[in-house]
Amino acid sequence: MNSAPPAVHAAGLTVQRGARTVLKGLDFAVPRGQVTGLLGPSGCGKSTLLRALVGAQAKVTGQLDVLGHPAGHPALRSRVGYVTQAPSVYADLTVSQNLDYFATVLSPGASRADRRSTVRRVLAEVDLTAHADQLVSRLSGGQRSRASLAVALLGTPELLVLDEPTVGLDPVLRRELWQLFHRLAAEGTTLLVSSHVMDEAERCDRLLLMRDGQLLADDTPDALRASTRADTVEDAFLHLVDPSAPRQEATR
Numbered sequence: 001m002n003s004a005p006p007a008v009h010a011a012g013l014t015v016q017r018g019a020r021t022v023l024k025g026l027d028f029a030v031p032r033g034q035v036t037g038l039l040g041p042s043g044c045g046k047s048t049l050l051r052a053l054v055g056a057q058a059k060v061t062g063q064l065d066v067l068g069h070p071a072g073h074p075a076l077r078s079r080v081g082y083v084t085q086a087p088s089v090y091a092d093l094t095v096s097q098n099l100d101y102f103a104t105v106l107s108p109g110a111s112r113a114d115r116r117s118t119v120r121r122v123l124a125e126v127d128l129t130a131h132a133d134q135l136v137s138r139l140s141g142g143q144r145s146r147a148s149l150a151v152a153l154l155g156t157p158e159l160l161v162l163d164e165p166t167v168g169l170d171p172v173l174r175r176e177l178w179q180l181f182h183r184l185a186a187e188g189t190t191l192l193v194s195s196h197v198m199d200e201a202e203r204c205d206r207l208l209l210m211r212d213g214q215l216l217a218d219d220t221p222d223a224l225r226a227s228t229r230a231d232t233v234e235d236a237f238l239h240l241v242d243p244s245a246p247r248q249e250a251t252r
């Protein structure tokens with residue numbers, strides 16, 4: 001059990017987008033130093049929740065604290081890394097040119113030597129050292145995702161918020177990325193990773209299961225399977241959506 005205060009704490013989190021209430025009074029916590037998965041079908045509100053967390057979402061009400069500050073607080077800028085679904089690297093620059101550029105933006109006062117050593121560190125972390133001098137436009141989808149992730153790692157964030165980082169990747173690359181997430185968590189980083197692929201849920205330490213702007217569950221994969229008497233998290237999710245389906249009673 002992790003006794004440190006959670007990295008994220010939400011109470012009654014509600015978000016309005018246009019005429020719709022997209023997040024409907026969510027209560028949850030994200031523990032530190034673990035990989036928490038935010039799972040749910042397309043359109044259920046995952047990106048909206050992540051945007052709220054990093055302070056990029058309008059019309060947020062309720063309580064949303066990140067690393068002890070209200071979400072979006074200026075003190076969080078260098079402590080939270082955010083990787084959106086769209087690639088955040090320039091296609092016409094090499095991987096290391098991209099990283100050098102973003103390192104300069106992040107720490108304008110850093111020496112060239114410090115910048116180089118930071119770039120070397122993040123290249124190694126995402127296993128792209130061999131591709132450092134390759135143009136981003138010539139990278140595979142998985143390599144491009146890892147280049148975006150490398151940008152987010154430049155500031156050594158305490159919390160990494162990743163929006164569907166494995167979408168479109170083959171199973172081998174997906175496994176490699178998940179191994180990287182767990183390595184980062186083992187080093188103390190907190191990761192919140194969204195996905196609409198239920199089999200990825202099995203790879204998380206903890207899960208937030210969402211549907212239609214509401215949380216169905218906030219638990220570990222083991223506890224979820226046990227409480228719904230399901231073999232997989234996917235079955236557990238289906239049972240939580242429709243508890244009257246022919247299966248044992250869910251506990252929540």
Ligand SMILES: Nc1ncnc2c1ncn2[C@@H]1O[C@H](COP(=O)(O)OP(=O)(O)OP(=O)(O)O)[C@@H](O)[C@H]1O
Pocket residue numbers: 017018019020022040041042043044045046047048049196
């Ligand atoms: N700018 C907007 N104005 C109004 N509604 C929006 C806007 N952007 C998104 N929505 C709606 O908000 C809901 C949640 O969208 P969101 O992108 O958070 O879902 P998601 O779970 O991340 O989906 P996906 O897995 O497809 O990325 C959707 O129903 C979407 O149609």
